[in-house]
Amino acid sequence: MSNMTDNFVITFLQRFDEHPFEVTLHGKTYLIGNGTPAFRVRLKEDISAKELLTSTSLALGEAYMKGDLEIEGDLFEALDHFLGQMGKFSTDHKKLKKLIFSSQSKKNQEKEVTSHYDIGNEFYSLWLDDTMSYSCGYFKNEEDTLYDAQCNKVERILKKLDLKKDMTLLDIGCGWGYLLIRAAKEYGVRGVGITLSKEQKKKFDERIEEEGLTGMVSAELMDYRDLESWGKTFDRVVSVGMLEHVGREHYDLFVKNVEAVLNPGGLCLLHFISALKEHPGDPWIKKYIFPGGVIPSLREMINILSEHRFYTLDVESLRRHYYKTLRHWDKNFNDHRSKIEESMGTEFVRMWDLYLNACAATFHNGIIDLHQILVSKGVNNQLPMTRWY
Template sequence: MPVLNKILGDFIRVGSLTIIDAKGRRHVLAGAPGPTVTIRLHDTKLHRQLLLKPELYTGEAYMDGRLTIEQGTLRDLLTLYGLNRTSLRAQPIQKTMRAWVKRLRGLAPKNDVKRSKKNVEAHYDLSNEMYRLFLDEGLNYSCAYYRSPDDTLEAAQVNKLRHIAAKLDLKPGQKILDIGCGWGSMAIYLARACDVEVLGVTLSTQQHALATQRAAEAGLSDRVRFELRDYREVEGRFDRIVSVGMFEHVGLANLAPFFTKVRQLLTDDGVALLHSIGRKGGPGSTGAWVKKYIFPGGYAPALSETMTAIEQAKLWVTDVEIWRLHYAETLLAWGGRFAANRDKAAALLGERFCRMWEFYLLISEFSFRYGKHMVFHIQLTKNVDTLPLARDYITEAERRLQDGETVSAPPA
């Protein structure tokens, strides 16, 4: 514990952290005024584990009850980390650990079709009912677009659907491919608002079943269909391709092949729109706890990596937009709704799951609020003259779509 005490003492520059170790000894680490937190460790193994991999073992210990919070909340504890993360990462042992992770990141198993399905099932097939407890009415499990601080989660998610639809520059009767369609909100919105035909593909059996049901209930089965299929198995040509929150699952080795497949599926005058979590600061790696418990096989790529992969596929980048704090606000809303329905989540999946999910939502929020994560939109074409030269068409399309909306969100 003395070594850990020394390192954490240097780590805490803002706020106060009191650690009661597994032998009952109290260690007070304080900096400038800030959050005040007291935690108790119930396992002597944590004295060493927290030194080597603080994110992984803090998350595991909180899930298992081997780390409890006696003063403050989990939000306070993770806020303390967010405010002091730069000084922790500057510690020599952390620099060494990150260097090894970067060297080994290329050795991760490649997400082939079989592995990708297994990874998706691990997260998205938990329970549709659980996701209803914290998502918006339309079950949009991706970053919302807050045009105003007063927007509700429902309004912000519809803002996102509308904004993407406007960027696609849609024409009635066009064929659209939705890669990673989730529970179908994007496909249903496009078909209803823009009079197009949409094929959505997903690897989640529960998402596929509910999305199909929702399209039927909306009276859109003739224009919207969903298939349980990997995007690499899709054939044909599409006027437009959209992918929202799926690119983070393709894996490092599949960044360039993804865009090669997009090019293959696009018509010559086609347009694609990619909505994905990304990172500033260059290539990195997925956090150990998130990779183990939340998104196996997942990786949020740097913008530089993504652009390199696009160049290899010989596609035009016709528009790029960066969303900074929108996902932080989305995750804050999800966290509040999950907390309000925590007893229902525990009845469905147990107390340990609830602690895991709380930790996941908070560290995800803070990765956007204090860390290097953001969301990017990249618009792609095969030809240089496919879209109008000025971006005015996006704003005009958004206005038309908003005027035509008769419901707040596709029903779930």
């Protein structure tokens, strides 16, 4: 074993020395860092210097997808040790400009969103829980299942919104509709959900009919930018896991549209993946998982909300809950791995397994967070004096 080499890949990887690991390349094994290796990497061939320097994330991610890079042992454990050092990644923003800063036009954003969410309802149903919730759960108890956690999350959101019978609720980015269905059944509210995904709307429409909620709940194919001209207003607005698709230059526009449809004194809850500071995003995630996705910082969202006279009532971090949610998703995904691989191919399966584990690792390391912000449009003096949840 050695740590001396003139090979660029090995030299480049030596910057990631906080946790020792082994790399095997061309029959030689190299130790990165000092101590007992936390994980082992096998490289079937070199990765070019140009690729690593243009985007470390893309270079390593694509090598893993293609099977040119293998991790011995637990993928999550390896990523959990490695991705805490993402600050050392190289990213050439000029060369990756079109990928990192993609068009924010309606047409392009619809294309980007549907590329992820219209993979197929059958695919998502294999590894999500029965609520079909594709966002962070809330684990009240150690023994909670994924289904329990997703029901807990929705219950928590609905309680924060302080719903009353016959109130109206808009869900921006409603997914497969579980939150609105539960709001209608438990609180007697009338709800509308908007989405850009035809697959999600189709499933949501089926659920509305199955639950006997026709006339109480409806789903619309709509861009959030059309809310202001829609002519409808609501007592409550919620958005779960959609803000990440808006794009940094449009956060103000998003809030402006929320303001337009929310009644005075009304409450809005935003549930979104967040970051400590503003960052353009990861190239691999943007290319293969969430085209155009950008993670807002908590501080910029609160600042923008304040500019529109939204009063911040409550802020909660669910970072560790998302880590746990992702671990459940990945287990479910791998329980159905052979079936998914049969229909989607080996590279797709390796890509999604990497995505789910990498996200779990970045939440675990605090590189990204999950926040719920509750705000009121103007002053609301009618709410309970204490945290009512």
